[in-house]
Amino acid sequence: MTRSARPSAAKGRTGVQTDGLWEAVTTGDEFAATDIVMAALDDGMDPEDLLLDVIAPLQARVGREWAANRITVAQEHSATAVNERVIGAVAHHPAVRRRARAAERPGRIAVACIDGEWHALPARLLAEVLRLRGWRVDYLGAQVPTPHLISHLHETGPAAVALSSSIATRLPAAHAAITACQSTGTPVMVGGAAYGPDGRYAALLGADAWAPDARAAADRLARGPLPEPRPHRVADDLPHLADRTYAHVTRTTPQLVRHVLSGLRSRIPAMAGYTDEQRNRTAEDISHIVEFFGTALYLDDPELFTAFMTWTADILTARDVPAQFLLPVLDLLLEQLTDYPRAADLLSRARTVVQEHLSGTRPGGPGGAQKGDSQG
Template sequence: MSTPTRAPGVAERAERLWDAVTTGDEYAAGDVVVKALDDGADPETLLLDVIGAVQRRVGQEWAANRLTVAQEHAATAINDRVIATFGYVLKRPEPHLGRVTVACVDGEWHAMPARLLAEVLRLRGFRVDYLGAQVPAPHLVAHLHRTGPDAVALSGSIATRLPTAHATITACQAAATPVIAGGAAFGPDGRYARLLGAEAWAPDARSAADRLAEPLPRPYTGHQPLDDLPHLADQEYTLVTRSSGRLVKSVLTGLEERIPAMRSYTDLQRQHTAEDLAHIVEFLATALYVGDGELFTGFLTWTAGILTARGVPAASLVPALDLLEAELRDFPRATELLGTARTHLAEPGAGSERTA
């Protein structure tokens, strides 16, 4: 009598999927999921603890410089197609709960978390309108008026999209549709979702689906964006945002004066440096918008880890912060944020905690 073959566990399936996506083998990746479903694996577990876990690992390995940008994009594309295959193979229940629109904030290209949530909601019995990446608020609101969903699930991974997320949340509420926010952009504890007035926040797809099982509170339609953020009255966010191009140019010129080696940079190297400086200014502006210095310091810590993994000292960011602070000397909140971040980066080992 033969011994039954043991069905692979979650970790083993995740490892097989990892091997498939990192070698670019789309068919092997699909086979992992189809075979797991044939073996009776729980579909939600496959989505979140296999596909979702592999996707998180892809991001971590890119940050640690163990995957190239091309490999990261290829792996993400394969995972996305595996989810599509998943939907064809699996028979979903007939919708018997509410209707939910799932969308990414305008400018947000990281659609995988929203895609996973949409599939989990369908498995739970929701009717789902999945709108995908970077959905402009006017188009989202037009969709709400046309379809009348019970809620919008708004996803954001990049914190610099928070001002746009705020406008989107307010627009959805003006259309009498409550919003549940999720994704790394809203903070690990959901602080920015609460700050920007969302009716709910969830740290992951399971929690979001659980929360949506009960109706969200109806939005207060008299709400105004400035009600949440009275510090915006000082205009620092607006002025820094409007002058971002000039700030990047001035800091780049100053760095070339301080660091003679930069004068021999190629055009491509100068372009990359300017892009890095633009990201710093953009995150500074976002921190001014939400009034939270931890957002800016956290971004610089992450950036320091990225640079360290690529052999660039984290302290190389400090001169840029010095120059930016000099440019913004008349902006008290901005200079305080820059000073705190500079002190943090100057500490021994700054950035090393993000490279493991």
């Protein structure tokens, strides 16, 4: 089917056939999705607006639809893959290439995702926006091991490195990457949902700059060089780690998960009838809880964990899974961590918040845990 023969759809304020684009992305129709965005560019739409005001919000909607259990994990992955290919098509549109070539050349920058971070679309959006503005961009993609990132910085000497992370549990790795990049003399800008809506964790982890989205990041870089990195150590940024609570939790995570699973079998008789798939999903849920718990201890931020727990309760409820099981999970973790006051306090606080949330007295929040990529 040719572009002109494609069925029409309602156009939003951006001038893009938004209904048709959503249908194409969520049904995995890469050709239809590409036709729609190419038509918008042919009609003169600004490519940066297309990337950030159409594709990025659409991807955020994919994440919300997954959270509400209106699309499957497979559909979410397919939609993300289509969006990534659409971004690639946009980058090769003649108007986009002409604009990138005509822009001033402010310098070279590396864009990468933190080690362990697979949500690459926000970083890809930033890379394409920076190219539109003339930057020479080394886009390194998802899951970049820190030693390889450092080697790249030594070899290329960029003016800055932009590090993206969407999931808060990657923040300990982000801290190590920030410090390592700065040790090469390279300023670090960070972005993504992991750092919080106000960038609170960016400052805590010693980043030289934070941006809430790709446009803000590009604007900040356009104003001039980032500040020279200041010397600092992890122990100086997060002195609370001296109590060894985080180290203990991360070292004993497998044992903690096993203890919780064993305890749940005795406390929730229905688990005896679980299928292998249900048991595996329960183990995954507990592992995620322990991982977020450890990250909250690393950052010394109880709100990160309590928000994740209420978000998890909502996710389970949307899937008709009793969220009450979260309460014995917290109780069983507390049994193993009574000798660590920070851990015990956090678990007790989370239990109160979850109980209030389940009774309908408290709103929930994702705590940086949404599925799918956002504009970050």
